[in-house]
Amino acid sequence: MKTVIFDFDGTLVDSFKVAIEVAHELTHRSILVQPEEIVRLRQLRLLDVAKELKLPRWQWPILLFRGRRMMARRLDEVLPFADMPTVVKDLHESGYKLLVMSSNSQVNVQRVLDARSLSQYFGHIKGGIGLLGKSKGLRELMQQEKLDLANCIYIGDEPRDVEGARKVGMPCISVTWGFNAPELLRDHHPLAVVDTPEQLRKELKKWGGK
Template identity: 30%
Template sequence: MYSLAIFDFDGTLADTLPWFAEVFNGVADRYRFRRIAPGELEALRGVENRALMRHLGISGWKVPFIAAHMRRLAARDAHRLRLFDGAEPLLRRLHDTGVTVAIVSSNTEANVRRVLGVETAGLVAHYACGASIFGKHTKFRAVLARAGVPAGRAIAIGDEIRDIHAARRAGIACGAVTWGFALPDALKAHGPDAVFERFEEIAERLG
């Protein structure tokens, strides 16, 4: 059904939530917004992104600066970040069965490639990185144009509610994974076209 699979990176292919939780309060102190209290993160995983920003007191004008700082921290700590088990076999299977693989991420392409490793990075045909927090839909459209794939043959797969909204704005199908940042029930409430609980399910649906 799909000839193009566009993946989010952090929380979808890479297990970065523990790292995010570790560095978050330091970023909050630097940019003067609310820290996440011990035990609060789990509840916040069920909150939509704009509501989460309001809860933390993050002004919109600060978001690009916070995002740039997070990218620098990810570059510093890239040697500590790892793919989820099953991510590399999935990308290889899709590649080998003729599905074009792309990555659209708020992270930098350099960081993404470093975590993937040279061999796995070579399985990805298109990178569109450095997306703004609510700007992924423009990256999705750019990947569609580069790949020469009609919107009806593409699916975007991510771990956050904003990934679902971005796919809808770009006119493509969306799949949500249950092992990333947003809680499964929060994702399901926004009606993704598919919900994946294992990497193998993605391979079965796409490959």
């Protein structure tokens, strides 16, 4: 069975504004993030954003834990991207196995999927992945679900998604409606870069031969 593994934030759901505001609160920045700064940050990899915000690496796990808890209080603001529910439903009905792997917590992901009537289309949800732990998470997920690497693909919105998938030999499709800009995604050479959920659906149908 062909298996599609989705990232969550920035791929399935639009949590960018909430994430920026949570990061702003976590770093105790006194100046609100301006639109032009958001545009600039979208051009940067996660490591570079952390440097911009002067966040030492040892603080990342602590900030990520706190960020998940803060985001949990604002999940009602997190909505699926337009047309993604339709694409998810179509893929499910076409026989694809759909899973989620995310740096967000499993509880947060499940709550949003439940609230938006999307849980029925997904199998395992693997949450709590470290910021640099995508490859480790994918290996664990494949082992837990007894997946055949040749039949798996990862969908994400950041370079670390592409890099994590590449480390385990898995293709990755990048979506441009999430956290990072299209130019940055293309520089990391995913299998494809798509601009709309409908384009994603077509690429997955082509990949899966359905």
